[in-house]
Amino acid sequence: MTISKEKNYFKNVSKEQIYKELVKIFGQENVSDKSGDLYPYSYDMTECEPKMPDFVVIPENKEQLVKLVKYCNQYLIPIVPYISGNNVGGLTIPEQGGIIVDFGKKMNKILHINENMMYAILEPGVTFGQLAKHLEDNYPHLRYCYPFAPPYAGVVGNALLSGMNNMSCKLGSMGDSINGLEVITAEGDIARIGSCFYGKDEDDPDTWHYRSPVPDLMGLFLNWQGMTGLVTKCAVQLWPNEPIKKTVIVVLLSRIGHIGEILREVGRTEVCEDVAIGCFELIKMSAGIPEPKSFPEEPRMFANCTITAKTKNQLKARMEILENTLESLKEKGVELTHFDADDFIKLFDLRVRSYLDLPAVVLSLVEYSGLTWFGSYAPTHVIDELVEKVEKIFNKHNVPYFMYMKPMKYSHYSIFRPILRYNKYKKGEEQRYHALIEEITDTCLDAGCIPYKTPTWMTEKMRKKINPGWIKLFEKIKNCMDPNGIFNPGRWNT
Numbered sequence: 030m031t032i033s034k035e036k037n038y039f040k041n042v043s044k045e046q047i048y049k050e051l052v053k054i055f056g057q058e059n060v061s062d063k064s065g066d067l068y069p070y071s072y073d074m075t076e077c078e079p080k081m082p083d084f085v086v087i088p089e090n091k092e093q094l095v096k097l098v099k100y101c102n103q104y105l106i107p108i109v110p111y112i113s114g115n116n117v118g119g120l121t122i123p124e125q126g127g128i129i130v131d132f133g134k135k136m137n138k139i140l141h142i143n144e145n146m147m148y149a150i151l152e153p154g155v156t157f158g159q160l161a162k163h164l165e166d167n168y169p170h171l172r173y174c175y176p177f178a179p180p181y182a183g184v185v186g187n188a189l190l191s192g193m194n195n196m197s198c199k200l201g202s203m204g205d206s207i208n209g210l211e212v213i214t215a216e217g218d219i220a221r222i223g224s225c226f227y228g229k230d231e232d233d234p235d236t237w238h239y240r241s242p243v244p245d246l247m248g249l250f251l252n253w254q255g256m257t258g259l260v261t262k263c264a265v266q267l268w269p270n271e272p273i274k275k276t277v278i279v280v281l282l283s284r285i286g287h288i289g290e291i292l293r294e295v296g297r298t299e300v301c302e303d304v305a306i307g308c309f310e311l312i313k314m315s316a317g318i319p320e321p322k323s324f325p326e327e328p329r330m331f332a333n334c335t336i337t338a339k340t341k342n343q344l345k346a347r348m349e350i351l352e353n354t355l356e357s358l359k360e361k362g363v364e365l366t367h368f369d370a371d372d373f374i375k376l377f378d379l380r381v382r383s384y385l386d387l388p389a390v391v392l393s394l395v396e397y398s399g400l401t402w403f404g405s406y407a408p409t410h411v412i413d414e415l416v417e418k419v420e421k422i423f424n425k426h427n428v429p430y431f432m433y434m435k436p437m438k439y440s441h442y443s444i445f446r447p448i449l450r451y452n453k454y455k456k457g458e459e460q461r462y463h464a465l466i467e468e469i470t471d472t473c474l475d476a477g478c479i480p481y482k483t484p485t486w487m488t489e490k491m492r493k494k495i496n497p498g499w500i501k502l503f504e505k506i507k508n509c510m511d512p513n514g515i516f517n518p519g520r521w522n523t
């Protein structure tokens with residue numbers, strides 16, 4: 030049930046006064062306090078506890094937001110930045126009520142594409158689908174990279190949360206690929222971070238090319254889940270759109286071990302821009318089987334290895350390196366086979382292509398009303414141990430196991446993500462799946478995994494393990510950036 034509590038800040042200013050001020054700033058048509066309008070912002074697809082906001086506003090420009098921040102800072106009113114709420118971590122659920130700032134509706138312009146230095150300056154509401162279409166239509170020689178998130182999810186939200194996309198084997202997390210930000214701080218100042226910092230009032234759109242060599246203030250806003258300021262512009266790197274793309278599906282035939290080895294060795298070839306490893310059931314789901322069972326004689330895991338190239342010869346050389354690596358793994362006793370993904374896909378309908386042609390709605394992730402996961406950065410050497418342990422936990426809870434992994438930055442670290450799909454509206458299911466994800470979380474935290482896009486119940490567990498010096502510094506910075514606790518309060522148990 031959605032909870033609506035009496036809010037502390039109404040002691041400072043009445044709800045009616047706030048509403049009047051919001052209308053003054055944003056205009057009547059861009060403000061609501063009606064429960065029907067607020068309800069969609071009170072929950073997401075996870076099992077995180079719903080909480081009602083008190084208002085939603087739809088901003089059109091930064092000047093409105095400066096006025097909002099100054100007002101909220103004066104009366105201690107929480108502000109929760111929101112793009113499309115697809116973070117799968119409860120991050121936009123207003124823990125302490127307040128005002129949802131919905132960037133997705135009007136602050137969604139692609140402001141500038143710099144072809145020379147290959148970057149895009151985006152307002153926070155730009156979606157993956159929108160950016161993909163814009164590049165395809167106007168700059169077909171450039172590309173961005175995409176997660177398994179639906180095309181209507183936000184590019185900037187994904188980058189600010191250090192998401193991982195379909196070039197992450199090569200690039201690492203998307204947080205690394207942000208060139209610059211424009212941010213409104215708690216005092217209502219507009220700060221520009223990165224090489225765009227020249228220019229007192231306005232920026233020159235052709236100066237958003239990198240974030241060094243000045244002190245890197247980007248970390249004050251990355252992964253903070255909207256707790257340190259409101260981002261109004263973000264520059265993300267683009268890359269040349271290689272004309273040739275091939276995906277090789279590697280199937281691991283042996284039932285135990287070797288996943289970490291494949292992940293590490295294939296990543297290290299430096300020829301794949303993405304390596305997506307999933308349990309075999311994922312292949313079945315993608316082929317239209319909703320809740321596939323695992324049979325003992327079946328293969329266990331597969332890896333989609335994507336190679337791009339400028340010429341046929343370059344592709345040939347890269348394929349040779351990948352195939353040599355797979356051969357040497359076989360010589361070491363790893364039982365595997367591989368084939369061209371295009372041949373495999375021809376056997377099925379177009380839906381299977383969506384896994385390769387992102388951004389797309391990947392049906393196996395969204396076909397149920399509930400979705401939650403333990404998404405983490407994991408040390409590669411614990412992957413095999415984790416797969417064994419987590420599979421047992423899934424089995425214990427009588428839920429088909431579903432895991433996804435990826436080498437990052439050519440195997441410097443990995444992604445480990447057990448995924449839970451469930452029926453949100455079936456009685457008792459949220460509690461059942463929460464017990465499962467909690468047990469997975471405990472196991473993975475013990476193995477050294479660092480979860481991303483963390484709900485508060487998860488950060489509470491993490492805090493027990495984190496170095497106290499880090500927590501002290503983290504809280505000092507949060508207090509300094511947001512002394513009145515107005516930005517997405519309650520996240521990370523602040």
Ligand SMILES: Cc1cc2nc3c(=O)[nH]c(=O)nc-3n(C[C@H](O)[C@H](O)[C@H](O)COP(=O)(O)OP(=O)(O)OC[C@H]3O[C@@H](n4cnc5c(N)ncnc54)[C@H](O)[C@@H]3O)c2cc1C
Nearest residue numbers: 112113114115116176177178183186187192193254255260
């Ligand atoms: C089916 C599915 C599959 C997915 N697969 C992947 C995947 O493969 N890889 C991956 O990385 N992610 C994946 N995701 C998550 C998703 O890509 C990102 O988390 C998402 O793109 C974030 O955008 P959003 O529009 O959902 O942002 P929101 O959820 O609306 O916001 C994200 C966070 O950013 C904060 N925020 C929003 N706007 C601002 C602002 N202007 N200033 C400051 N803070 C702000 C919010 O408060 C919140 O904490 C998946 C999601 C789904 C539903």
